[in-house]
Structures are given as structure tokens and as C-alpha cells.
Amino acid sequence: TREATLELGRMPPARVSFDPPAPGERVNGAIVVLVRNSELHGLRSSMRMFEDRFNRRYKYPYVLLNDEPFTEEFRDGIAAITTNEVRFGVLNSTMWGYSPGVTAAAAQAKLEENKGRYLYGGSLSYRFMCRFQSGMFFNHPLVRDLDWYWRLEPDVKYFCDIDYDPFVYMRDKGLKYGFTIAPRENGKTVETLWFHTREWIKANQQLLPDRSLANWVMGTDGHYNMCHFWSNFEIVDLSLYRSEAYASYFEHLDRTGGFFYERWGDAPVHSIAAALLLNKSQIHWFEDIGYEHPGNMHCPRDEAMHSRCICDADRSYTYRSACQSRFAKVSNMRRDRLLELIGQS
Numbered sequence: 066t067r068e069a070t071l072e073l074g075r076m077p078p079a080r081v082s083f084d085p086p087a088p089g090e091r092v093n094g095a096i097v098v099l100v101r102n103s104e105l106h107g108l109r110s111s112m113r114m115f116e117d118r119f120n121r122r123y124k125y126p127y128v129l130l131n132d133e134p135f136t137e138e139f140r141d142g143i144a145a146i147t148t149n150e151v152r153f154g155v156l157n158s159t160m161w162g163y164s165p166g167v168t169a170a171a172a173q174a175k176l177e178e179n180k181g182r183y184l185y186g187g188s189l190s191y192r193f194m195c196r197f198q199s200g201m202f203f204n205h206p207l208v209r210d211l212d213w214y215w216r217l218e219p220d221v222k223y224f225c226d227i228d229y230d231p232f233v234y235m236r237d238k239g240l241k242y243g244f245t246i247a248p249r250e251n252g253k254t255v256e257t258l259w260f261h262t263r264e265w266i267k268a269n270q271q272l273l274p275d276r277s278l279a280n281w282v283m284g285t286d287g288h289y290n291m292c293h294f295w296s297n298f299e300i301v302d303l304s305l306y307r308s309e310a311y312a313s314y315f316e317h318l319d320r321t322g323g324f325f326y327e328r329w330g331d332a333p334v335h336s337i338a339a340a341l342l343l344n345k346s347q348i349h350w351f352e353d354i355g356y357e358h359p360g361n362m363h364c365p366r367d368e369a370m371h372s373r374c375i376c377d378a379d380r381s382y383t384y385r386s387a388c389q390s391r392f393a394k395v396s397n398m399r400r401d402r403l404l405e406l407i408g409q410s
């Protein structure tokens with residue numbers, strides 16, 4: 066009826082507010098998103114689920130970054146999704162640019178060559194994005210004062226209630242890197258990544274810990290097995306990326322031009338670094354966090370999660386992923402064994 070319609074039209078927007086956790090019960094962290102103005106609706110969708118499942122109770126701020134200024138429409142559309150703080154930042158041309166020694170013309174020639182070979186093969190902006198996510202984001206003015214970050218992207222899904230603070234959980238357990246999905250990379254995008262990684266290891270042995278999870282990414286043949294943590298979800302103690310070893314590794318890779326001449330993703334770069342620089346007790350699979358990014362889905366199969374999730378565990382990619390079961394099986398490798406194996410390959 067007409068009256069009912071008018072009644073609905075008068076409904077105020079729902080705004081449920083929760084008390085934030087006590088200080089000391091949280092970390093100096095934020096939800097960090099790199100996003101384009103054109104992805105407003107995809108990000109609103111991700112944030113709606115993320116808020117409902119976790120963040121309207123835990124109240125971490127959002128840091129949204131863009132290589133172009135955010136439009137007013139974008140800011141308003143995002144502000145309407147959350148009562149939490151949102152900080153908007155723009156990237157400069159150092160953070161969103163070519164690697165040293167790489168010219169626009171040389172990059173363009175390689176994009177032409179690779180455009181039909183794999184997804185984003187011909188995309189220059191995708192190269193800038195991967196380079197930024199690999200070596201720059203953690204030093205951005207809006208990120209550099211944070212100790213922790215949780216990466217979020219447009220068009221992802223969160224299926225389960227998260228009734229605790231994963232940041233605090235990681236901090237208290239001495240964890241440095243958290244992930245949900247571990248697929249295999251398309252080898253064509255990283256043809257020389259392992260060669261250059263090996264060169265870096267040989268020249269920087271003193272930067273490596275005595276034990277690491279190196280054999281999660283490397284077979285006994287000394288080659289890269291394409292396993293990586295899908296970095297569209299990652300919760301990381303940023304001291305990992307700000308370490309001397311990581312900086313040295315990134316600079317080494319950056320100087321080779323491979324971010325442009327090939328299509329090195331930040332996921333394999335982050336993952337290889339985590340595996341070389343951390344040990345197993347510092348890396349955590351968040352099996353309880355149901356999550357989907359276009360392409361792959363994780364849904365917890367634990368019966369106890371059924372009342373808290375809206376996904377089908379039988380369709381979960383993660384229980385079929387070879388890299389995921391390798392992660393469950395492998396143990397730490399000693400540095401001298403790592404050097405022996407890469408020396409042979």
C-alpha cells in the first residue's frame with residue numbers, strides 16, 4: 066500500500082555501533098587497499114562483508130591508495146559503507162613507476178611480446194601495480210607508521226564470522242605472515258624470477274636465517290615449484306618487508322627489469338621472500354577465514370565453523386591445492402642445505 070511504501074521510505078539508515086576493544090588489545094594496524102575509482106562498487110561489496118564479519122566490531126582504520134586522485138563520488142560511496150576511519154592516499158611517480166634502468170620503450174616492446182601469452186601480459190598498469198605491491202606500499206606515508214597490515218581488494222568475499230582479532234592472534238603467537246589460499250603461479254609470468262632469486266641468495270648468504278621454509282617454494286631439484294601465497298589476502302607484520310634482507314632482495318629483483326620484461330607478481334615475490342626469511346612457526350594458514358577472490362575460494366571444512374560461515378567446504382579449492390598440502394607437510398630447511406641445493410641447480 067501507499068502508506069507502507071512511505072513508511073519504508075522514511076527508514077533511517079541502519080548504523081549499529083559497537084564498543085571498540087580496549088587499548089592494548091589491538092595492534093597498530095590497518096586494512097590497506099590499492100584501488101581504482103572505477104572499482105567503487107567492487108570495493109563497497111568487499112567492505113560490506115568485511116565490516117559485517119569482522120571490522121564493525123574491531124574498528125581498524127582503512128587506508129585506500131590510488132595512482133590517481135580519488136573522486137568525490139568514490140570517497141562518498143566508501144564513507145557510506147563504514148563508520149570506521151578511512152584515509153585516502155595518492156601515489157607519486159616513484160611509487161608508481163618504472164624500475165631503474167627500464168625505459169618506457171623497452172617495457173612497451175616486452176608488453177607487445179607477452180600480451181597474448183598470459184593474463185595481463187600486455188598491461189603496463191598491472192606491472193606498476195605489482196612493483197608497487199612488491200616493494201613500495203609499506204613505505205607509503207599512510208602506511209609507513211603502521212606495524213601491521215591486512216590487504217583487501219575489490220570483489221572479494223568473506224564468508225565466516227571472525228570473532229577474534231587475527232592481528233592480535235598473530236602478534237601473540239610470534240607470527241609474521243598470514244594467508245588463506247596458496248595456488249600455483251603460471252610459470253610463464255616468472256621465467257627468470259628464480260634464477261635472479263638464486264643469484265641474490267648466493268651473494269647475500271649472511272642475510273638469511275639459519276632455518277627457513279625455503280623448501281616450500283623449492284623442490285629438491287633446487288628449482289621454484291610455483292607455490293605462492295595469494296597476496297590479495299595477506300596479514301603481515303610489516304617488519305618483514307622493511308627488513309634489510311627484504312629491501313636487498315627487492316632492489317636486486319627491481320634492477321633486473323623483470324617486473325616489466327616479464328610479469329612478476331607481488332604474490333610470488335612476497336611468498337619467496339617469506340619462505341626464505343621466515344620459518345614455519347612464523348607463517349600461518351588462516352583456515353578458519355572463509356574467503357574468495359575471483360578464481361579461487363577457501364571454505365573451512367571444520368564442522369564447528371558451519372554455523373558461522375555461508376560457503377560450501379566441498380567446493381573449497383584449498384583442500385585440493387598441491388601447494389596447500391605441501392605447506393602442511395614441509396618442515397624448515399637449514400641454510401647450508403639451501404645453498405647446496407641452489408648451487409646444484
Ligand code: GDP
Nearest residue numbers: 099100101104130131132133190194218219297
Ligand atoms: P588480480 O587480482 O591479479 O586479478 O588484479 P587486480 O586487478 O585485482 O589488481 C590487484 C589490486 O590492485 C586490486 O586491489 C586493484 O584494485 C589494484 N589495481 C590494479 N591495477 C590498478 C591501477 O592501475 N590503479 C590502481 N589505483 N589500482 C590498481
Ligand code: MN
Nearest residue numbers: 218219297358
Ligand atoms: Mn584482484
